[in-house]
Amino acid sequence: MNIYDISKQAGVSIATVSRVLNGSPNVKPSTRRKVMEVIDRYGYTPNAFARGLGLDTMNSIGIICADSSDLYLAKAVYYIEGSLRKNGYNCILTCSGYDHGDKEAALALMLNQRVDAVILVGSNYIEADREGNGYIMNAAGRIPLFLLNADMDCPNVFCAMCDDFKAMQEASLALIDSGVTDILYLYNSHSYSGLRKLDGYRSACRMREIPVADDLMQFYDGSREDIDGVCRFLCGLRKQGLVFHAVLASEDMLAAGAVKYAKLNGIAIPEELSVIGYNNSLLTTCSNPEITSIDNQLETLCYQLTKTCIGVLSGEKMPPKIIYSGELVEKETTRLSPGPLDAADGR
Amino acid sequence: MNIYDISKQAGVSIATVSRVLNGSPNVKPSTRRKVMEVIDRYGYTPNAFARGLGLDTMNSIGIICADSSDLYLAKAVYYIEGSLRKNGYNCILTCSGYDHGDKEAALALMLNQRVDAVILVGSNYIEADREGNGYIMNAAGRIPLFLLNADMDCPNVFCAMCDDFKAMQEASLALIDSGVTDILYLYNSHSYSGLRKLDGYRSACRMREIPVADDLMQFYDGSREDIDGVCRFLCGLRKQGLVFHAVLASEDMLAAGAVKYAKLNGIAIPEELSVIGYNNSLLTTCSNPEITSIDNQLETLCYQLTKTCIGVLSGEKMPPKIIYSGELVEKETTRLSPGPLDAADGR
């Protein structure tokens, strides 16, 4: 069944059928009815490839996700896909891993697939971009690029991000102002947002005139699934004599490891150890005690990013950068007084 | 840049360029080199839409996932996407939700996109299929369908599944044989595998001649993210006077709720309450105590399902049904003696 068959059955030309299919106003109502009736009878749907060839688009958008099995990134993909689908786009998903070269390969694949745009989710390394010829530059100009949780000044690149710097700064200040000065900052990514978070922590220390000790900023190199690995990692630090009364983690999963570490070593939370995570994911309520965490408004960010994407694709002028604030959600692993945000407001 | 431009530059016909692009053996090596040189110089890649039109495929496969933000389903999507990509396919992802009608709509979208196959992940209701005209029937015959964790006898439909019945039966037997007889079965899905799990539990009760009480099979209707909601739900049951010394959950998230419930009510785990989850996800190690759970070999299932898919698409004859066994992984929320699987082997 193709458009010729339909046109023959309806006694019109293929142009008219095409006009009916595409909702052109210049079709006589009676003709439209006649054509629609034939279309419905045969359950005809136009061939998407031919359509793509004619229009040079299949209304598809590529999502390059570092790791869609990650709790946080999976949520991002979910929100983005849903939002795009509601607007008539379909999503081609590819998981690139965290490696830069693999990301470039994924992007090349997307371009070959002739997607209208690409949305990058997770781990947008800035090192590559500062060189000026990373994957961002390769793609810019051909199709627009949309980055979640990254900040980049590049034509045809749009970003939606949480102000991770400020969020982490506020969390750090809240911790310090609750009386803890030896905070272990634990992180597991050198991504753009990962580095911004670290900067936030350092900035808070400087603001309160606390020395920023190197051994209190620890990089965890293990799997994102291995909470026990984090626990062991912390036990190792303790054995080496490192003293800390708070763990500030760049991800909830690290914070969950800290909670297990405390349990294993008989350390009372929050009396002897405060723990703050990041993302405010399911892990924070699963953990016992529940983990204080920073909510970075993922859903809103995703929504705004896709809204920007859709706007750009329909020719509107859109802001290249959208920034939201994170929110510290206190649960059971901290005792921040009097209110977390009020206390952090000393800056 | 199109194939004509390349052919002109290389001084050959477009047919030859096409042959070079598609690795046809009937091309003189010197000609091949000449053409490749031009292709590389201009960085030419063939237009995927035109290719799709000619070949009637763009090598893409649809993934319909009920909810890709769900920890378990996200993992499935991740494994499937990775495996398909390695084999030259790209994935169009759509999240359908758990509603049957929305699933049909998603399937229609996929067919319009002319995917080569569709893989369904999560919540494949059997009610619709038994009628004989559910979404399975609509699609069968046009393109092959692949179901994760479902069992369906339908031409052109292929399944990979864990024997949830046996896994849950064994877990139940292990619990009973460890001395618990009042097991609360907690579930949150009427999906195919959900019902099979329930059957497994009931079967175990009958095997050990324990009455299968209706109020010990509780359906939790809340959000899959709301662990606290599960906790409240259980508190409600307790208030109503329901007595149980074990919670057997159809998902880890429900088990995590049970652990919180125990903590809230000062119930010792596993002494006064045993808890078993399902999926052996990150939640089981995040929870405190860690949750005994059934591992249903998701990665293997996904791998086998995509292998079947690729085989079918390349014309091979593949088995319509692949079944694996689950494995009970004991952690801290149970004390099953002597070994979980040995004890369960009484059947």
Added chain:
DNA sequence: TGGCGTTATGAAAACGTTTACATGATAAGC
């Protein structure tokens, strides 16, 4: 050197749409 099988190449049709342009029909204004 002629005949023949094999290999390499080209011409042209096919895939199924959209759309610019042309044209026929209809209505409005005088």
Added chain:
DNA sequence: GCTTATCATGTAAACGTTTTCATAACGCCA
């Protein structure tokens, strides 16, 4: 009733591949 603007429809080209079929080139053997 004639001109003119508007609306409805049709014709044909364009999109960029793949592939069938025909043919030209080549090597081999007698």
